Amino acid sequence: MSAALIKSSVAQKFMPIYLESIRVDSVLDFDLYIRVNKEMVLYRSSDLPFTERTRKKLVENKVNRLFVTSENKERYQRYIEKNLDKILQDPGIKETKKAGILYETSTSLVQDVLNNPTYGENIQRSQELVVNTVDYILKGREAFLNLLKITSFDYYTYSHSVNVCTFGVALAQQLGFKDQEFLYELGVGALLHDVGKSKISERILNKRTVLTPIEFEIMKKHPKWGVEILQETDIIPSASYYPVLQHHERGDRRGYPSGLSPDEMHIYSRIVAVVDSFDAMTTERVYQRAMDTFPALGIMFSLKGAYDDQILRAFVELMGPSGLTDI
Numbered sequence: 001m002s003a004a005l006i007k008s009s010v011a012q013k014f015m016p017i018y019l020e021s022i023r024v025d026s027v028l029d030f031d032l033y034i035r036v037n038k039e040m041v042l043y044r045s046s047d048l049p050f051t052e053r054t055r056k057k058l059v060e061n062k063v064n065r066l067f068v069t070s071e072n073k074e075r076y077q078r079y080i081e082k083n084l085d086k087i088l089q090d091p092g093i094k095e096t097k098k099a100g101i102l103y104e105t106s107t108s109l110v111q112d113v114l115n116n117p118t119y120g121e122n123i124q125r126s127q128e129l130v131v132n133t134v135d136y137i138l139k140g141r142e143a144f145l146n147l148l149k150i151t152s153f154d155y156y157t158y159s160h161s162v163n164v165c166t167f168g169v170a171l172a173q174q175l176g177f178k179d180q181e182f183l184y185e186l187g188v189g190a191l192l193h194d195v196g197k198s199k200i201s202e203r204i205l206n207k208r209t210v211l212t213p214i215e216f217e218i219m220k221k222h223p224k225w226g227v228e229i230l231q232e233t234d235i236i237p238s239a240s241y242y243p244v245l246q247h248h249e250r251g252d253r254r255g256y257p258s259g260l261s262p263d264e265m266h267i268y269s270r271i272v273a274v275v276d277s278f279d280a281m282t283t284e285r286v287y288q289r290a291m292d293t294f295p296a297l298g299i300m301f302s303l304k305g306a307y308d309d310q311i312l313r314a315f316v317e318l319m320g321p322s323g324l325t326d327i
Helices: 052-060 070-089 095-115 120-137 141-149 157-174 180-191 195-199 213-219 222-233 238-246 267-282 293-302 309-319
Strands: 004-006 014-018 032-036 039-044 065-069
Touching: 014 070, 014 095, 065 070, 070 095, 070 120, 095 120, 095 141, 095 157, 095 195, 120 141, 120 157, 120 180, 120 222, 141 157, 157 180, 157 267, 157 309, 180 238, 180 267, 195 222, 222 238, 238 267, 267 293, 267 309, 293 309
Parallel strands: none
Antiparallel strands: 004 039, 014 065, 032 039, 032 065
8 A cells, every 4th residue: 555645734643652562463453654754644554464574664764663643542552552561572672662662651551540540441451561560670670771761751640650660660679579479569559659649630730839738738638549549449459559558658757648657667668658759859840850860869868767778778779889879
């Protein structure tokens, strides 16, 4: 089929995807586009097979990004989730591309969860995604570093959730936890730790100035709201609720919602408390400039007793071999 030029209108929007995310000879139910001279061209309609010859031709022409219409975003997302394990295991795909596909798939899924958090299928999809994330990070430090390179430094609840899951699983591995069930339960709780924010208005979440006392009291309810939302579906492991409820607890008892001490916090919560704070400090927010890695960790160390010291030191080691000398 010859490529047909599609004039993009204001209403017609496109989403970039990795070429490597399309499996050869797999069945697609969405059209594929390429960009030619700032215009979108229909390259492969959904009724045609995506063959090895098709893929090679795109590679030869240095096309590494395809596009799907925004209308087909959900179809593409379901397709990529179904094939994610095969993509991450494919030796023919560069590790940096695997990391990019995993990260983009994760952020899109969390957006779906936040838009409809009580929909059981979304929570089930999240659990399946965490399995793939754990398997990928268990490949070794290089896998984690590949994810770190493409981590978003602009703060959105959905990208923050993915960052916390990535950091949390890698930190647990750094601490010596290798059991996949442990890492999976932690990962699910980390990915869904902020789901309670779906009940808070965008006006408060994106406010450019300091929250009023009333607004802050509303914000402090999101851990309990997160647990209530997830209990409606009753799908995730019971231990995965701990980081959802306790990620804002601090060892100096100044956290919320319960003012717990370290020995009252679950190990998952102590891990997520560290990475949650770190990611919030090192990403660009509407009211706060992003901090560099080690100045942020320095502040966390200065808050004596707020974080588990062993976990915080392991996180410094994870972020860089010379990190401890800089704190």
